[in-house]
Amino acid sequence: MTASPIHIVLCFDNNFWAPAYTVMRSISIATKRRADLDFHLCHTGLSDEHRADLDRIPEEYGATLHYYDVRDNEAFQRIGRKGRYHPRLTHIIYARLLIEHILPPEIARVIYLDCDMFVRAPIEQLAEMDLEGYPIAAVRDPHSFHIIGGRDMRQNQDLFDLADPYFNSGLMVIDMEGWKKANLPGRLEALIEDGTMDRLYFDQDVLNLVFRHNWLRLPQLWNTLTPRKPHEAFDPPNLHFTGPRKPWHLVSGVAFARTYRHVMTNDLFYRYMRFRLKRRLKRWIGMK
Amino acid sequence: MPSTAIHIALTFDDNFWAPAYATMRSVCLATHRRADLVFHLCHRILPPAHVADLKKIETEFPAVSVYWYDLDTDARFADIAARARTNKRLSNIVYARLMFGELLPAEISRLVYLDCDTYVRAPIERLAEMDMKGFPVAGVTDALTPFVSNRRDLMTNRDLFDPADPYFNAGVLLIDMAGWRAADIPERLDRAIADGTLDRIYYDQDFLNLVFRNNWLPLDFRWNTMDPRPAHQGIGPHILHYTDRRKPWHLISGTAFARTYRHVMTNELFYRFLRHRIRRRLLGLVGIGR
Secondary structure, three states: OOOOOEEEEEEEOHHHHHHHHHHHHHHHHHOOOHHHEEEEEEEOOOOHHHHHHHOHHHHHHOOEEEEEEHHHOHHHHHHHHHOOOOOOOOHHHHHHHHHHHHOOOOOOEEEEEOOOEEEOOOOHHHHOOOOOOOOEEEEEOOOHHHHHHOHHHOOOOOOOOOOOOOEEEEEEEEEHHHHHHOOHHHHHHHHHHOOHHHHOOHHHHHHHHHOOOOEEEOOHHHHEEOOEHHHHHHOOOEEEOOOOOOOOOOOOOEOOHHHHHHHHOHHHHHHHHHHHHHHHHHHHOOOO | OOOOOEEEEEEEOHHHHHHHHHHHHHHHHHOOOHHHEEEEEEEOOOOHHHHHHHHHHHHHOOOOEEEEEEHHHOHHHHHHHHHOOOOOOOOHHHHHHHHHHHHOOOOOOEEEEEOOOEEEOOOOHHHHOOOOOOOOEEEEEOOOOOHHHHOHHHOOOOOOOOOOOOOEEEEEEEEEHHHHHHOOHHHHHHHHHHOOHHHHOOHHHHHHHHHOOOOEEEOOHHHHEEOOOHHHHHHOOOEEEOOOOOOOOOOOOOOOOHHHHHHHHOHHHHHHHHHHHHHHHHHHHOOOOO
């Protein structure tokens, strides 16, 4: 056992607290270095009840949580609110482009994870891997052709070459020094101002423009996209539930759906379901 | 041809011109080495409209070279096609790949063969320039081994194929042309036709497995991911091979990357190919054409 902290950053809003809890708990279950875990939670306001759920992570595993309400963050206010808005993804997705303004400056290495993930392997394998001098490590996005190329693979040809490797930004191992050198906040601001942002696939395209040919490729299964039952046999270290089916749905057909429910804990799983139902009902009757 | 050329051969008949285009375009999109790409198209008679579609590759990627080989004017192909067993779905175009040694320019030392129901997603040079460790061919173990060769109850052709022997899928092959020529395929084929072997095996794939038995380099399954479904998308396949009845050019296919494939084929050609197949089927129903 070493005492070096493992920094992990998650970005989510109040509606996503339960999956955020689950990805933290999955990490805590799969490593023995539980006391070394430092979770940095960037959010846009959390209810007391949801915060109490998240606080069960330090209680159960001795990990440390740090909360950052990005609404109070000057950089996020300035840039994040200008970016393109997606009703499902919301503005919180821009938080990860601004982590250098949010996290304590002394952090040298951080792992960013999307909240629709389920980690099944010791996270220190990423936290302590050799980045070979690259600012980030990530997994190639199997859908890159579609994301970049668009219709008939002819869109945005001035910005991207389909033959260039393109990563999924749901999982990134980040060397903060290299990351800061790339000046993401400045690049983001410029892209918003010159209108390029309107043609991009949100922050993932931005990250790929900024770190083009400057990222280390991780094994594919460290970010197994849209995992289904057939993937279970590959013993993937990390699942990424992209696509419309989510493991927190009552019937989802995704890989390890049952295990996921137990990682989320059954109480929270069903409470999260009632929360979503209530929210949807409110929307239907026009209360929200 | 540049000395760094990447030679890629496709074999197809007119009914497959659109998938051939999609395979070629996928190769071109996924590599920066476009100037090194040399396609060798071994084809049956193509109407001018379909030739024009295929020539769009050179318009979109001017650095790419394309060479055409008209099999219908080739006496050697006519001879084999007349003598060998044919299949309604595959047609005798499948034997074209057995003739690479004779058909293609002698200076080619390394060749990538791709079936036209493949979709390439990785830089092709990673396959083309792989260390073949002295083997004449490299391929991926067929997903249906040993059913392909031993068929019903795994009892068929046991004199020819031991189910315990590795067996490759011939849809994606990396070929060392010197080793290929040394195997003397025309002579072996003549013998297989003469002694009736060819009549009881699974076309050219079985034949190639007989010729190169225990003399081929197995590749990672990602280089020929057979019958790919959406679940395969997440494990990073390099080449998808739509071996099943489901094809990505069907309107609804349930195959991996079906939507992306449509955009690789381009939407205009995708729907034109659909109309082409419907028309062909209708004509077949009323007994005109085939």
